[in-house]
C-alpha cells in the first residue's frame with residue numbers, strides 16, 4: 001500500500017479497512033529501512049492535519065500495580081460514554097529482551113475485542129528514544145483514525161516515565177496503598193512529573209489506602225509540587241529549542257509564567273483587581289490523589305472526573321496547548337540530536353579515528369575534551385568544504401511568494417505532532 005492509500009484507509013475506510021490500515025501504517029512507521037522511512041514521512045505529513053484532537057493520557061506504575069486491570073476498566077467506561085480508545089505502550093524492557101509485555105492484548109481481555117478500542121503492544125526493538133518515537137507516531141495514526149482518547153502505558157522503571165510524560169497531555173502514576181512504594185516513587189522523582197496519583201487496590205485495605213492518600217498528598221505539598229508547572233522543564237533542558245527559531249512564548253519553557261503577555265503568563269498579583277477571566281487563565285493545576293479499585297471498577301468515574309477537570313483548567317489557562325507545542329519542539333530537537341549522533345558515528349573519518357582516540361582517552365593519554373574536539377573537527381570538515389551561504393539555503397526552503405526568503409519561517413499551524 002502506498003502512503004496515500006494508507007491515509008485513505010485510515011480516514012475513510014470501513015471499520016475493518018481502517019483497522020488494517022492502522023496496523024500497516026504503524027508497521028511502516030516502525031520500520032528502520034531507509035526507503036520505508038521516506039514513505040513514513042510522507043504518511044506522517046498527510047496524517048498531521050487530522051491529528052491532535054484526542055486526549056493523550058499517560059499511565060505508569062510498577063508491574064503488578066494493576067495497570068492493565070485499570071486500563072481495561074477505564075477503557076470500557078470511556079467507550080460506554082461514547083469515546084473511542086487506543087492503548088499504546090512504551091516498554092523499556094522490550095528493548096533489551098526483544099519481547100513486549102505492555103500493551104499485550106491478552107492483558108485486556110474485554111477491551112481488546114471491543115470494536116471501539118485499539119490496542120498496540122510496545123515496539124520491541126531499538127533504544128528507549130527510538131521506542132518512544134515509534135509510540136508517538138503510532139499515537140498520530142490512532143488520532144487520525146478518530147480515536148479520541150489515547151492511553152500510553154509504561155512501567156515504573158527508569159526513563160520511560162519521563163518519555164511518556166513528555167508525549168502526553170496528562171501523566172498519571174498508579175501506586176499501591178503501601179508506604180514503601182510511595183517513598184520509592186518520591187525518591188526516584190517520578191512523583192514530581194505526575195499530574196494525578198492513583199492509589200489502586202483500595203478494596204484490599206481501605207485504611208491503608210486512606211493513609212497512602214494522606215501521605216502522598218502531604219508529600220506532594222512538602223516537595224513543593226503543588227502549583228508547579230505541569231510541563232516538566234528539566235526534561236527539556238537538553239533539548240531546549242534555539243531561541244531564534246521559536247515563538248517567544250516557547251523560548252522560556254522553564255518559566256513560561258515569566259514571559260509577559262504570553263499564554264500561561266501570570267498577571268501581577270498587585271495593582272488592579274483581577275477579572276474572573278484572568279484568574280481562570282492564571283489558575284494552576286494542583287496534582288491530586290484519588291483512590292480506586294480497578295478490579296471492582298470503583299473510582300473510575302472519579303478518576304475521569306479529575307481528568308476532565310485537569311483538561312478544562314489547562315485549556316483555560318493556556319497550558320494545554322503550550323505543553324503540546326513544547327513537546328513537539330522538544331521532540332524535534334531530541335530527534336535532531338539522535339540523528340546527528342547517528343550520522344557522527346557512521347561518518348568515515350570519525351569511524352577511523354574513534355577506536356584509537358577512545359583508547360587514548362580511557363588510558364588517560366588524551367584529554368576527553370581534546371579527543372571530542374578532534375573528532376568533531378573531523379566530522380565537520382566535510383561540511384565546511386561545500387558550505388553554502390545561509391541566505392542561499394534559506395531562500396531554497398521558502399516559497400517564491402515570500403520574497404527574499406530571509407525569514408525562513410515554518411507554518412506553526414499544527415501542535416499535534
Ligand code: GDP
Pocket residue numbers: 061062063064065066067068069070200201202203204292293294295296
Ligand atoms: P500490571 O502489571 O500493572 O498491569 O497489573 P495487573 O493489572 O496485571 O494486575 C496485577 C494483579 O493485581 C492481578 O492479579 C489483578 O487482578 C490484581 N489487581 C489489579 N487491580 C486490583 C484491585 O483494584 N484490587 C485487587 N484486589 N486486585 C487488583
